[in-house]
Amino acid sequence: MFAAASGMAAQQxxxxxxxxxxxxxxxxxxxEAAATFADxxxxxxxxxxxxxxxxxxxAQGKLMKSGGPFDVAIDxxxxxxxxxxxxxAYTRNGEFARDADGALRNAQGxxxxxxxxxxxxxxxxxxxxxxxxxxxxxxxxxxIAQLRLASFASAEGLRPLGATLFGASDAxxxxxxxxxxxxxxxxxxxxxxxxxNVSIVESMMQILGAQRAYEANAKGxxxxxxxxxxxxxxxxx
Amino acid sequence: MGSAMRxxxxxxxVATHNLANVASDGYRRAAARVALTARGLTVSARTxxxxxxxxxxxxxxxxxxxxxxxxxxxxxxxxxxxxTRDRDGWxxxxxxxxxxxxxxxLRVSAEARIAPDGTVHDHGRxxxxxxLPRGTRIQAGALESSTVNAVDETLAILTAQxxxxxxxKTLVAIDATRQKAVNxxxxxx
Numbered sequence: 248m249f250a251a252a253s254g255m256a257a258q259q260x261x262x263x264x265x266x267x268x269x270x271x272x273x274x275x276x277x278x279e280a281a282a283t284f285a286d287x288x289x290x291x292x293x294x295x296x297x298x299x300x301x302x303x304x305x306a307q308g309k310l311m312k313s314g315g316p317f318d319v320a321i322d323x324x325x326x327x328x329x330x331x332x333x334x335x336a337y338t339r340n341g342e343f344a345r346d347a348d349g350a351l352r353n354a355q356g357x358x359x360x361x362x363x364x365x366x367x368x369x370x371x372x373x374x375x376x377x378x379x380x381x382x383x384x385x386x387x388x389x390x391i392a393q394l395r396l397a398s399f400a401s402a403e404g405l406r407p408l409g410a411t412l413f414g415a416s417d418a419x420x421x422x423x424x425x426x427x428x429x430x431x432x433x434x435x436x437x438x439x440x441x442x443x444n445v446s447i448v449e450s451m452m453q454i455l456g457a458q459r460a461y462e463a464n465a466k467g468x469x470x471x472x473x474x475x476x477x478x479x480x481x482x483x484x
Numbered sequence: 485m486g487s488a489m490r491x492x493x494x495x496x497x498v499a500t501h502n503l504a505n506v507a508s509d510g511y512r513r514a515a516a517r518v519a520l521t522a523r524g525l526t527v528s529a530r531t532x533x534x535x536x537x538x539x540x541x542x543x544x545x546x547x548x549x550x551x552x553x554x555x556x557x558x559x560x561x562x563x564x565x566x567x568t569r570d571r572d573g574w575x576x577x578x579x580x581x582x583x584x585x586x587x588x589x590l591r592v593s594a595e596a597r598i599a600p601d602g603t604v605h606d607h608g609r610x611x612x613x614x615x616l617p618r619g620t621r622i623q624a625g626a627l628e629s630s631t632v633n634a635v636d637e638t639l640a641i642l643t644a645q646x647x648x649x650x651x652x653k654t655l656v657a658i659d660a661t662r663q664k665a666v667n668x669x670x671x672x673x
Contacts, residue, residue: 250497254504261507281541283566283578284508286501291529293501296508300578302568306542400571400594403543420571444542460506463634467500470645474493477652 248475251467253295257284258461260298265453268445275313276320276340276411277443278303279450302403303413308339308444310436317343317351319373320441323433325396326413328424329357337397337422339441340411345371355410362392373437376428394435397422485655487524492648494527499640502632510536510564511630516640536628543568545575547598548628551620557581566627569594585612598624 264282271277282301287294310320319341321327326337336357343351343359349366350358364371368381377394399405404418415422428434498516505511514529538548547555547565554561558581567575567583573591575583582589585604596606600621602614614622 248500250504251500254500254506257504257507283564284505285564285578286505286508286511288501293497293504293514293529295501295504300566302543304541304543400573401569403568404571418571457507460503460634463503463506463638464500466638467496467503467641470496470641471500473645474496474648477649478489481652481655 248468248471250293250295251464251471253287253297254464254467255461257296257298258457258464261457262454262461264301265450265457269447269450269454272443272445272447272450274340274411274443275342275440276308276338277445278305278308278339278411279443279445280304280407303405303407304444305339305402306444308441310439311442312438313342313440315342315344315438315440317345317371318438318440319343319394320436320439321396321427321433322436323427324402325398325425325427325433326402326422328360328395328397328422329353329412330360331355331357335360335422336408336412336414337399337405338411338413342440355412357412359394361395365391373435374428375434375436377426377435393426395424396427396433397424399423485651485658487526488651489648489655491518491525491527492644492651495644495647496641498527498529499637499644503634503637503641506630506632506634506637508564508630509539509566509627510562511632512536512563513630513632513637532631534631536631538623538626539629540626542625544597544625545569546625546627547614548623548626549616549620550623551617553617553620555614556584558584563628565622569596583614586615587612590614598622 260282264280268279280301280303283299284296285299287297310322321339326339327341329336329338343353345364346352349364351362352358362379365381367383370382372380378390379392379394380388380390383389399422400420401418404416405413406416408414495516498514502513512531515532517528519526545567554563555565557577567577570576575590590604590612592604592606596604598604602616602622603610604612
């Protein structure tokens, strides 16, 4: 009975993970998560299943043209470095907007590290090697900053901070900053956004599978319960 | 009849354990085998070595075995191949146990790739290989799904439930017969 109940719990977790993926399918830079399960046994006795892990899947999302004047995307592995109130986070979401103080901020108010747009700037460009330049009344294409991306020894160990943000952790190791665009390194795509890597069709199929598996496990609980009921009534014959 | 009820119960346990692991990658279903012995019915479970379906995951260190064999992690072997590279470069499973190659635990760079024959390529060199039985291949970037078929297991659950009921009815019938023997036969005298 408890084996079947553990199966129901596992399928519920599975459903929650898929629902979270689906809810964020339209969020730029979102990375889907996958839960993993393994069987639990004591000797030859099967005790059901248990969740053993949950990982973000850092497969590349498709790049799409966006209308935003400060949108950037990473073609390849790596993360943008953003900061807020002295705290640093890492994200694949390059949807930024220019703030009054000249910083490029995302929707949660995290500013892109190391970039300050001069107040007289008319337009901003980001080259594929991360060089940020602006057009001002004084001159065109003036370089103002160099974007650097972060990589981790184990990106899957990153701590999710909600939305599309991740924080460094013991498991991920500390960030290593690198300049994009070099040979073999990921490059920056300006005026583009990375779509989430959630496949809606695949997620729907997973939901159907999880739902059916949940029902089947419930049947197992029911059957075990029924057997106990019969056993309890034995004495009355 | 008590042993028949216990056997039905054991069959149910095997089926529910299977069903609970319908989403456990690398899990191989157990089959219950019922045998009639001098002590009544006994049930033993054995693992069925079917090949599970292969599912692409897009993570480079997810490994699926095509054929027989298993991965060596720590002192154990397991069929599930969801590995990640930890911060020091070791390939570890979800419980943190290190994957062992022929020359010990594997430590690789993020660019390392595992070829179908089990050799581990890192920066253009072969650094180690995963020991595989003859004829078995590895597919990287994919996982082997559980071999449990939910329909079969649901059927097994229903069958076990009915077998339990049948055994119980028989037990009640035998009990009634004995009751008659004890009460009525004695009264006839």
